[in-house]
């Protein structure tokens with residue numbers, strides 16, 4: 016009797032554990048950003064940026080412009096197209112230099128030493144995120160790894176869809192309705 020009960024209990028516990036695993040897998044698929052697919056897409060995107068000389072040792076340079084919170088105090092911004100997984104899409108890359116309070120002269124002289132992060136918007140295929148014009152949002156650290164939010168979730172994907180703050184919430188206020196503050200997508204692209 017006792018044995019039978021223990022067996023039953025073990026089976027019941029195992030079932031709960033399986034259900035919990037299933038739920039957490041489903042949750043990570045549902046989470047709008049930082050999931051496995053987001054992280055692997057972000058690493059393909061970084062490789063595409065390196066190929067296009069938007070990142071890495073041969074990266075092209077642009078004039079620095081003055082930026083605002085939450086991006087750097089000095090910025091370098093690019094608009095172009097890159098190919099990821101055989102599909103070409105529009106990309107905006109922003110290199111963020113700082114921290115605030117740094118002498119701009121120091122940044123001009125040695126930008127790499129003051130690069131804090133690289134924030135990127137890449138327009139993915141139709142159906143990826145129709146509510147927000149299919150933008151994929153990502154924040155890289157200078158070595159190409161992903162920055163994380165305080166909860167340890169990688170900042171890649173639909174960041175932070177449905178929340179009042181974050182990439183999507185703030186960029187949805189950009190003029191022109193294309194989520195871009197400093198420019199718009201060239202018609203020819």
Ligand code: HEC
Nearest residue numbers: 082083086107134135136152153154181182185195196197
């Ligand atoms: C609180 C508002 C805010 C948040 C949050 C924000 N941005 Fe921005 N972003 C801006 C502003 C404003 C600009 C224009 C440049 C500037 O003044 O800093 C900009 C510029 C950019 C650009 C260059 C294209 C453009 O729109 O001009 C990219 C790429 C970008 N942000 C990516 C991101 C990503 C990725 C995140 C999230 C990890 C993010 N941003 C979060 C406000 C925000």
